[in-house]
Amino acid sequence: MANVRAHRLAEVVDRIYGAVGDPNSWGDVLQEVAETVGARGALLFKPSSTASETQGFWSPSIDDLVDWSLRDGKDLHNPRPARAFRVGLGRAVTESDLFSEEELARDPFNREMIGRLGYRWEAGGVIAKIDGAPLLFTTQRRADQERFGRPELEALEALFPHFARAAQFSVRLAMARAEGALFAFDQMACGGILLGSKGRVLKVNACAQRTMGKGIDIAGGRVVAANPASNAALQGIIQAALSPEVRLKRERTRPTVVIERHERGPLIAYAIPLRGGIRDVFNPGKAVLVLEEPQARRHVAGAALAETFGLTPAEVRLAVALAEGKDLATIAEEHRVSIGTIRSQLKSLMAKTDTHRQAELVTLVLRYTVNQVR
Template structure:
């Protein structure tokens, strides 16, 4: 294999991806091409999450990696000490040829995908520790000692990319928290390990009204509710599909109605497993909520404007035909919008939707003006 790597092209593409997270897969394509590799992936060493930037060439192998559970028992994570110390690591740092020939990871997972050789390249800065995984096929052969030396040099200069991407990722998440603050909504930033990274001022004020943060985790006095919230977070963290929200979770507190937690993934904030913020939890205090505008429904459930309008009108209990007429849309359009509302709110029938929104927006249809306090 050639030992002339176009590191300038790789670095430029990584910087572009840090600025525009939609380009991470493109950066992996450039890295694979520039290093003569079959494919490339970028892992966060400190979090085994599945939404990894990767080349199209490893799509089949990656599906097997996740569906076969190899992501939880990846033999190459044992190379992390070598990677941390030297900047580059290969399987040969850990295993002999005979061991590779007998090891299930190589024979049951990699071999059927036509893969064998790998070079891991450290891209790290501060607490951010990534591994650029360059994959070569059986036919391509291993990286030469000279190629590995070049990759070590690249590792030294690539750390700035990790720092830039982390800084911008946090900035995007903080901007989202500010946006929720502007609409009067409590929001909590959750990291890749499920811990609280930050919360906006509205969420902080809820700590005086029963919100608990214990060991950097959101919690409640009800153990079952805390477990349900943690399961909802893990569902989002470990799902590599287009799912952007989990069903709401009620968080009981000593006084008042339970807080309602809505875990969501915002595409521009939680763009892949490299993003420092993986989930944002929107918190609603039913005791404080008063006839919010449809914008709140849009923000909480990721509804479109039309879907939010339909959802709010469904609270009257009218049949869908009547709501469609009032919205001046066809019945079929209304059905399609209602299906989208069900999917995004985790409900399945109109009665469930009305029950959920009534708990969330208890004064939405009681006829009081927005700022009137009940006697």
């Protein structure tokens, strides 16, 4: 096993499971897997007929390969996944197991990948199925390296079951997080609709369900507005949130759409890309469509909070401000007190409500949110 760092396999297994809780670490984990079998880089992905819709994680060392396949190679058909499907789950193979030398030389995708980029050798296989779609792993070597041998394939096959279990855990965790986000929007009296990679509706919270029926609805698994102009704008913000080029960043404003509805007044809609974005191979949910009723405003029932937890008026004001998303410095400035005073009030507030983190406190406060119609 000259090209396999056998002593690192156990460490790599631990890192694979560690990535379940930290999806941003998958690139580094795949790099470690590649180095363990003497390869340049590795890719974990769900293939698609359209390159721009391919979801996956990859090691930073093969950015050039991924960039090429999504940009210059996007119009070339990649025959490798289809050949790998025939092999079955859990078996590692090389490009030479899937193609003859004549086929590699003749096929445009293979010819470009080898000739232009220099990625001559590849090993991988189908690891599992995620929501019915195959999950593939591949690792690459350049032409100046030797081809993958049986020791490397055996090492990969030993890792494949761990990848499969980590994938299952990751999907469950991602859905739990998405459901938590929908619940949070419910607590803020906002409709929340979880959308998949092509805009299909995966889950709908209670507030969103109450908005359905007049002016906006779910048809054919997608959110649609009855008004043609509103629907065109709605589909535009959904597609923007699902774009592969979207970059998650904190913005003061988001593109919003006013959906005209007869009898019930307008509805405000905006779409939020989820962490990991469209490329997150394990997260079926890619964005949340948020729906707000302009004629309703959210109001924290301060009297109920005070009575339930024995809060002072200052503590109630702090709880309300935190629920509105304000930070401690802003609250101190608005109330014309020192930041130290606000921190002292926060400490007392958390003790009285038996909460240990600010996010936990805000979640509790939002349970005392009610709607008031203007």
